[in-house]
Structures are given as structure tokens and as C-alpha cells.
Amino acid sequence: MTDDGDRRARYERFLSEAALAREHPWWRPGAMRPEERERLVRIGLAMVLGDRAGDIRVRRGDEDTIWATDGTHGFGFPIDIVLGDDPRTVLEHDLEWLVDELCETAVAWAKRLPECPLHPDSHPLGLVVSDGLVTASCPVAGETVRFAGY
Structure with missing residues (x-):
């Protein structure tokens, strides 16, 4: 018994x-796999931070939350199953989240981000996500600064 x-x-x-x-x-x-989300976060960091993206480590935390840190300061990209698995939707969301987080931690990161490399310390980059491509450009000059496929 x-x-x-x-x-x-x-x-x-x-x-x-x-x-x-x-x-x-x-x-x-319909939910995006953690590996794919991590890849899109890395693309977003490269677009927003340019050469400085190499200073940021990206890792997966508990329950596949994605964390970005420079060793001293950092922030996470929370799980959001509502986003689904469309890379464009997820990337748009993550870029917006990234810019918000970098603006909030501007004092800690010692620079206003995302910074326009053509006009340092004057304005942020303009970021556009289209089908399969992310483009960062100077909103003043209208000149493309960086682009990456996803």
C-alpha cells in the first residue's frame, strides 16, 4: 500500500x-525562442551603441531574461510573450526598451545614448526598423550611420 x-x-x-x-x-x-531574442538584443545594442557595443556583455538570466551589462551598470529585457515571434516586432520593442533604459541610466553610462556620431552630445540617433533591416541615421543630416540585417 x-x-x-x-x-x-x-x-x-x-x-x-x-x-x-x-x-x-x-x-x-508563437513565442520567440530565447536564443533568437538574445541575437536580436545584440543587434539592437550594435545599432544603438555602435563601437561601444563591444563593451557590453549580453547574457541570459533566470527564465531566459536577457541582461546587458558593462560590468558595473546594466539592465534586463524582460520576457514578453505578447510580442510573439515576429523579429521586426520584437526588435522594435527591444530597441525602444534599450533606448529608454540607456536614457534613464545616462548618468551612469556617462554619455547621452544613443549618441549621433556625426553630432556628438547634440542629439540621439533616429532608428528605423523595416523588413529585415534596422537603420540608424542622423535625424538632422538625414545621413545613414549604421544598418544591420536581422
Whole structure:
């Protein structure tokens, strides 16, 4: 009897853990895989920070939250299953999040970001996400500064 009770308890625990696993965001249809999200975060950092992107480490934290840090200061890109798996939608969201975070931590990062390399310390870059391409440009001169595919 005791053996049957133990087996049943283990089976019920297994079922509840399996149900929890199915509820994890990455198991849901249409959610972007963490590896792909991390890749898009790296593309966003390269677009916004240019040469300074190499100073930032990107890693996956608990439950696949993406973290960007320079070793002293950092911030995370939270899981957001509502975004789905469309790279353009996710990249637009992540670029907006990145710019907001960099603006909020401008004192810590010692520069106003994203900084226009053509006019340092005067205005931020303009960022446009189109099908398969992200373009960073100077909003004053209208000149393309960086672009990257995704």
C-alpha cells in the first residue's frame, strides 16, 4: 500500500511539474525562442551603441531574461510573450526598451545614448526598423550611420 501511495504521489507531482513546464512562455505557440531574442538584443545594442557595443556583455538570466551589462551598470529585457515571434516586432520593442533604459541610466553610462556620431552630445540617433533591416541615421543630416540585417 505504501509503495502505491508513493508512486501515486510521484506521478501527481510529475504531472503538476509537466503542466508548469507547458505554462512556461517559451512553450507557448508563437513565442520567440530565447536564443533568437538574445541575437536580436545584440543587434539592437550594435545599432544603438555602435563601437561601444563591444563593451557590453549580453547574457541570459533566470527564465531566459536577457541582461546587458558593462560590468558595473546594466539592465534586463524582460520576457514578453505578447510580442510573439515576429523579429521586426520584437526588435522594435527591444530597441525602444534599450533606448529608454540607456536614457534613464545616462548618468551612469556617462554619455547621452544613443549618441549621433556625426553630432556628438547634440542629439540621439533616429532608428528605423523595416523588413529585415534596422537603420540608424542622423535625424538632422538625414545621413545613414549604421544598418544591420536581422
